[in-house]
Amino acid sequence: MEIDIKQPILDKNDKIAAALRSKLDKHHVYVIDLLASPGSGKTSTILATIDALRDEFNIAVIEGDIASSVDAEKIKDYGIPAVQINTGGACHLEANMISKAIDLLDIERLDLIIIENVGNLVCPTDFYLGENTKVMILSVPEGDDKPLKYPGVFQASRAVILNKIDTMPFFNFNREAFDEAVKNLNPQAPIFPIAATKGDGVDAWAEWLRKQIHAIQ
Template sequence: MQIDMKQPILDKNDRLAQENRALFAEKRVFVLDLLASPGSGKTSTILATIEALRDEFNIAVIEGDIASDVDAKRIGAQGIAAVQINTGGACHLESDMIRRAVDALDLDNLDLIIVENVGNLVCPTDFDLGEGAKVMILSVPEGDDKPLKYPGVFQASEAIILNKVDTMSVFNFDEKAFRDEVAQLNPKAPIFPIAATKGEGVDAWANWLRDRIHALQQA
C-alpha cells in the first residue's frame, strides 16, 4: 500500500492560502513571493525595490530563512517593517506561516508585502501562500542553464529577475540561450535584467510591480 502524504499537505495549505488571498484582497495589499537560490541577491533586490517604491507605497517584508534574522535586520535598518520566519529546517514557507506573520503587521496601512522565501528553486514552487504573484530571481553566476534544470520555478513565476548582469562577461552567461529557454517554458513572463547593488535596471522591474499594486487597489 502506498500512502500519499503530499496531497493532504498541499490541500490544507491551499485552503489557508485562499483565506490569505481573500484577506489581502479585502485590505488591498499586494503580496509578492520572491523565489531564488541562496546568494542570488534576494535581499539586495528587495532593498533596491524598496528604494524605488517607498515614496509611493507603504511596504513590509516577511523574511523566510531556515535560521537567523540577519536579513530581517538589514530590512529593518531601512525603516521598513520586517517579520522573520525561521522554518527550523523546512525548505519552503507555507500559507499558515504567512498568516501568522501578517498578524504582526498593520495591513490597513500597507500597500505591498514582499515575501523572501527560503532559498531554493524546488520546494517553494508547490506552496501557494495567497500571494498576488510569484517572481523568481536568477543571478548570472548561477548559469544560463537553470531553466533546463529547474523548469518548475520558471513555469510558476509571473516574472523573472535576472540579477548581477554586470558580471555576464566574467561568467560567460549566454543571455540569448537563457531567454530562449525561458520562452519555451513561460513565454508570457517578462525578464528584467538588473544589477541590484548598483540600482541598474531596477526601474523597469519596479514599474511592473507598481502596475500590479495599482491594479489590485483599483479592483
C-alpha cells in the same frame, strides 16, 4: 499500497492561503512570493525595490530563512517593517507561517508585502502562500542553464529577474540561450535584467510591479 501524504498537506495549505488571500484582498494588499537560490541577491533586490517604490507605497517584508534574522534586520534598518520566519530546517514557507507573520503587520496601512522565501528552486513552487504572484530571481553566476534544470520555478513565476548583470563579462553566460529557455517555459513572463546593488535596470522592474499594485487598488 502507496500513501500520498503530499496532497493532504497541500490541500490544508491551500485552504489557509485562500483565507489569507481574501483577507488581503479586502485591504488591497499586493503580495509577492520571491523565489531564488541562496546568494542570488534576494535581499539586495528587495532593498532596491523598496528604494524605487517607498515614496509611493507602504511596504513590508516577510523574511524566510532556515535560521538567523540577518536579512530581517537589514530590512528594518531601512525603516521598513519586517517579520522573520525561521523554518528550522524546512526548505520552504507555508501558508500558516505567512498567516502568523501577517498578524504581526498592520495590513490596513500596507500596499505591498514582499515575501522572501527560503533559498530553494524546488519546494517553494508547490506551496501557495496567498500571494498575487511568484517572481523568480536568478543571478548571472548561477549559469544560463537553470531553466533547463529547474523548469518548475520558471513556469510558476509571473516574472523573472536576472540579477548581477554587471558580472556578465566574468562568466560564460549565454543571455540569448537563457531568454529562449525562459520563453519556452513561460512565454508570458517578462525578464528584467538588473544589478540590484548598483540600481541598474531596477526602474523597469519597479514600473512593472507598480502597475500590478495599481491594478488591485
